[in-house]
Amino acid sequence: MKRLALLAATAALVLPATLPAQTAATAPAPAAADAPTFSAAAVRAHVEFLAEDLLKGRDTGSEGHEIAARYVASQFDGLGLKPAGDNGSWLQRIGFQKTERARTPGTLTVTGPAGSKSFTHAGDVLIGMNAAEPKLDVSAPLVFVGYGLENARLGLNDYAGLDVKGKIVVTLRGYPKGLPSEEGAHLSATKGKIAEAHGAIGMLSIGTLQSMKARPWNRMVQFADEPDFTWVSPEGVPFDAAPGIRVGASLDDAAAQAVFAGAPTSIAAIRKQADKAGGKPKGFALKSTAQIQVESVSERVTSPNVVAILPGSDPKLKDEYVVLSAHLDHIGISPAKPGDKPDTDRINNGALDNGAGIATMLEVARAMAQSPNKPRRSIVFLASTGEEKGLLGADYYARHPTVPGKQIVGNVDLDMPLLLYPFTDVIAFGADHSTLGPIVAKAVAPMGIKLAADPMPQETIFVRSDHYMFVKQGVPAVFLATGYANGGEKAWGEFLSGAYHHPGDDMTQKIDWDAGARFAEANYRIARVMTDSDTPPQWYKADFFGDLFAPEAAKAPKQ
Template sequence: MKTPFALAAMTALLLPAALPARSAADPVFTAAAMRAHVEFLADDLLQGRDTGSEGHEIAARYVASQFDGLGLKPAGDAGGWLQRIAFQQTERTNIPAVLTLTGPAGDKSWTHGTDVIVGLNPDEPKVDLSAPLVFVGYGIENARMGLNDYAGLDVKGKIVVTLRGYPKGLPSEEGAHLSATKAKVAEAHGAVGMLSVATLQSMKARPWARMLTFANEPDFTWVDTDGQAHVDAPGIRAAASVNEPVVAALFAGAPQSIAAIRKQADKPGGKPRGFALKGSARIQVESVGKRVASPNVVGILPGSDPVLQREYVVLSAHLDHIGISEAKPDDKPDTDRINNGALDNAAGIATLLEVARAMALSPEKPRRSIIFLASTGEEKGLLGADYFARHPAVPVRQIVGNVDLDMPLLLYPFTDVIAFGANHSTLGPIVANAVAPMTIKLSPDPMPQEGIFVRSDHYMFVKQGVPAVFLATGFANGGEKAWGDFLGGAYHHPGDDMNQKIDWNAGARFAEANYRITRALADSDAAPLWYQADFFGDTFAPNAKKAAH
């Protein structure tokens, strides 16, 4: 419909007065800009941006060119934009791994991919390990939490059998962290192998059939500057997860039945005690390794304050995704197998780029310096962020905070955000105050049982003592259903592409929210502080100044 000239002219005169005033210094975030970044990064040409792939390399060059065009300072290797990381990719051979148990009923064997999932050892291509078995409960040790599952047990030179997860009632983030340290604890007590057994709770959260879908994926780890593949617990030579037939054989003739152990573990505070098992295990696994390279992309916007510019805020998002799925026997020739990763995490990178644009073009530059990090290897175990946090572009003591952007769900008009980890440091109120003018609320973790705080790149900064949060769109205004549908559908699937009904206005709004948060971090007089008596602050930054909660 055409508008009469006079009416159009009147509308043009009246409209500006009807809109709220916007300062010339306020950046504008548009749906078109967000869409354009995601369109490129989620294109089939990039073939899912797998770590070490040509598609990821193209994506890295795209991000670097954007940084360059904004006038950021390159902070990668040798004055460039890219921080090259060598990765060890370890894969299975055509000889199946085998777990053999010797117990009261004799010898029983299972091959990998049936009722056992045998891990790979990047340091030892051919493992043949035999040792006695000791059940160690959850296999967790932490005096602060009153946990000492190894008390009175001798596991030196033995294979420990642990329950998955952590005791019910333990705070989820602390519990998830402690659960991730089991191999290091076992190694510290002299164990040489580990077997993992499900609890009633873990069976519901991750059924065996679901675990098998990932059983044959390659193992990745970063290679340090000395050429050695990084392994958290190199003394643990072999590890495996086991299903019910193996569990029954493990606990045959044991002082306590697995049913009784699981019943105790299912109670709040339940901490089954360990004991020696009647038998031994032999784990045989062969693998082949190769080295691949994949870069982080790093740019810095120098701060404007003569003093505070020596402090750095890191805004991070992972650039990699999971590549191309293997063909299934019943696939048609035109079956889409490219995992484009439009929301996971091209949308996070688009947000990072738009925040970088707004910061770089602002007439008033931020007081602190800002590092923009597009990391690799997140889908392989937070590897690129881990490498950067250990080999940062600036001394890590000068990094005062990190905000990580991973999989913003831009499928609905969000009205709240979740800052996973906000309760551990003054980043929480900083985030809440920054987004309040947008009528966006900061909501608590809606799924604490998932331990999200330790499952994205920000956690690698936490482990170096840096206060950090992982920001995501919240569960309000239809968000809970959108999250449930996505996680049960397009997540890590070819369906996460541009054919989704992505709300690009929500994308522009998410970019603005993160600009405000990053700006608040960069411009505040005081840097973020861990709260007093916080588990993570005390664990990873024991000597740092703390804030009252």
């Protein structure tokens, strides 16, 4: 939901050898006179092309996305960057497995003390598909496992004393109140792996009072029939984080009541306990079983990342890489609704999400390439695919980088800069975990821009954009967004409830292109500190994510 931009190079950051070494957090930001000029018209021109109706929303695997990829590659080529895709090309071609539902809707049947009740997909249940089993029919006893989390550091052990081998676990959505939001969001995303490790074969998810308020059931049902995507390895194996979990579903209230029929604790009491600070409902075996049946059809499609490199100028640092990423894909064309007129606009152009992020990255690449003082470290410019399908293109690149993975030292992600108002502050999601926090704050301060705290921790943005795929490979990363000050909160609220993932995200919006140029300068300043400081970005000592994903990496004391 946010984006970063970077601007042209500056001599002020290329330090004489006689000066004392500087860390990335203490190195000075570029002076105003050193920052290149960014053209609002140039940003607009890129977005105009990428948001054109002829590209039909740049869906992953579509012709429109392929055209957009060639456009980005041609821009990189014209700047004199080096191709960093497959076999000396600009494109890193990724195979995807696309799985869709068969004609017969899936069902979940619960059998317990109250008898048997069946629920149909997109009614009171949302049933997941399993491409490895296109005709899926699984029955097993049910066990409630609380939130279904385990982490000794955070005092979580929801499987203690429970036998779930060969069974289907029932979990609450989310994580306990009071748990740090980013750590909680990360653990929530690992529930399948935790369940698999304990021998479970399936997982059912039930809402808490908090999660149902944040994401009502009717909103979840809107996406019930979207296809599933996963990337396919170079060896032809589809990626599955927890292949032992054969079945999965989310349950609305009627289905949840059936699951908990005859249970020692009602679902209402469990939700009440979970709604308290620190509430961790204990698990227990349920008196019901579930049968899940669903049929699916899978096919293979391809879609490329576009990758370029600007080589670093410092002989000692050029083999270290800063990655600037922005997703090129969007969500394509919405299906027709009953009552739509023939001329109803159904193309999701994705002007801000994420044409604006790609435009920002291209202008940063231009400024960096044309600077008389090239960055000391090398920069990888990554226009990723499949972000809207689950951060897939970035995940694939982070696991299959076209440069040595251990030499990637930092990432900034440019995703959906909200260029609808004259912003005066920025949010750096992930800033609390590494020296990228003070890097951002000091880099943008000369522009009169402040670094603000995350104003929406409940949305767990840190784990919901492409930069997080690099975090999981041990790379310090942030996702920069325009902030809530000076009209930002209203603009964000109106966009997310209106044009976001809707045909309204097009060039008819009142986009503030001057804000785009200003955002680019802010990001350029950040990138120059990352590329030019003697010390690369570092995780903080005792940070949860740094210790988890980069336990051997050098750490910095938290400022």
